[in-house]
Amino acid sequence: MDLGPHPSPLPGGEGAEQLPSPPGRGAGGEGRLGVFGGTFDPPHYGHLAIAEEAAEQLGLPRVLFAPTGQPPHKPGAPVTAAAHRVRMTALAIADNPRFELSCVDVERPGPSYTVELLALLHAEYGAATELYFICGMDMLASFLTWHEPAQIIARCQLVAVTRPGYAAVDVAALEAALPAARGRIHLLRAPGLDISGTELRARVAAGRSIRYLVPPVVAAYIAEHVLYRRDAWA
Numbered sequence: 001m002d003l004g005p006h007p008s009p010l011p012g013g014e015g016a017e018q019l020p021s022p023p024g025r026g027a028g029g030e031g032r033l034g035v036f037g038g039t040f041d042p043p044h045y046g047h048l049a050i051a052e053e054a055a056e057q058l059g060l061p062r063v064l065f066a067p068t069g070q071p072p073h074k075p076g077a078p079v080t081a082a083a084h085r086v087r088m089t090a091l092a093i094a095d096n097p098r099f100e101l102s103c104v105d106v107e108r109p110g111p112s113y114t115v116e117l118l119a120l121l122h123a124e125y126g127a128a129t130e131l132y133f134i135c136g137m138d139m140l141a142s143f144l145t146w147h148e149p150a151q152i153i154a155r156c157q158l159v160a161v162t163r164p165g166y167a168a169v170d171v172a173a174l175e176a177a178l179p180a181a182r183g184r185i186h187l188l189r190a191p192g193l194d195i196s197g198t199e200l201r202a203r204v205a206a207g208r209s210i211r212y213l214v215p216p217v218v219a220a221y222i223a224e225h226v227l228y229r230r231d232a233w234a
């Protein structure tokens with residue numbers, strides 16, 4: 001678990017940077033789609049809280065949770081079978097009418113590049129759909145190393161949410177390095193929940209409780225399928 005410093009204040013002071021309503025969109029947010037990609041190994045309350053916060057602050061009627069196939073930023077790291085991660089994600093979001101599961105990423109071969117996920121979603125939902133890709137501040141910090149960042153930012157608005165232990169990224173510096181990103185990267189403040197998949201897997205392996213860190217249905221699934229146990233990694 002990262003016990004580093006708390007995020008520095010976000011530009012613009014308290015609360016979220018307000019996004020202007022995209023032209024031609026109704027007040028109800030039609031045409032806006034939140035996209036939340038992640039390993040979700042397992043999905044936890046940190047994920048759910050930032051997706052809810054982004055949906056509320058940006059007026060997104062829907063947020064798609066898209067579990068990754070093979071995450072390119074975790075090469076060689078053992079990732080639980082996609083079928084388990086998809087089922088846990090479905091269970092975790094089931095009680096939120098705004099949240100939906102998307103399997104486009106797990107259903108295609110090769111590394112899960114965000115740029116390809118966004119292209120597939122534009123093909124599915126229409127090129128005019130305004131995609132808001134949600135990520136944690138830790139991910140934004142490495143944005144320039146993602147596969148084809150210029151193409152990504154052309155396809156979506158990037159929404160980075162505060163995460164305990166990670167300082168707010170300097171958006172002006174990012175925009176200077178990637179001018180196409182100007183005005184398309186947004187920082188949101190969310191309630192800080194210092195939870196990570198890494199820590200949850202370690203807790204289960206050590207026989208420790210994950211109660212109040214993941215939804216009860218996810219904890220029950222992990223127990224039933226004996227996931228993350230030390231003997232299961234052998």
Ligand code: ATP
Nearest residue numbers: 038039040046135136139162163193195196197198
């Ligand atoms: P791991 O520890 O296995 O790397 P993780 O908990 O960081 O997993 P991922 O599924 O890899 O979760 O993350 C999906 C997205 O959610 C990423 O953009 C990540 O930054 C963000 N995220 C995960 N946990 C939090 C949290 N507690 N607060 C804010 N953002 C988070």
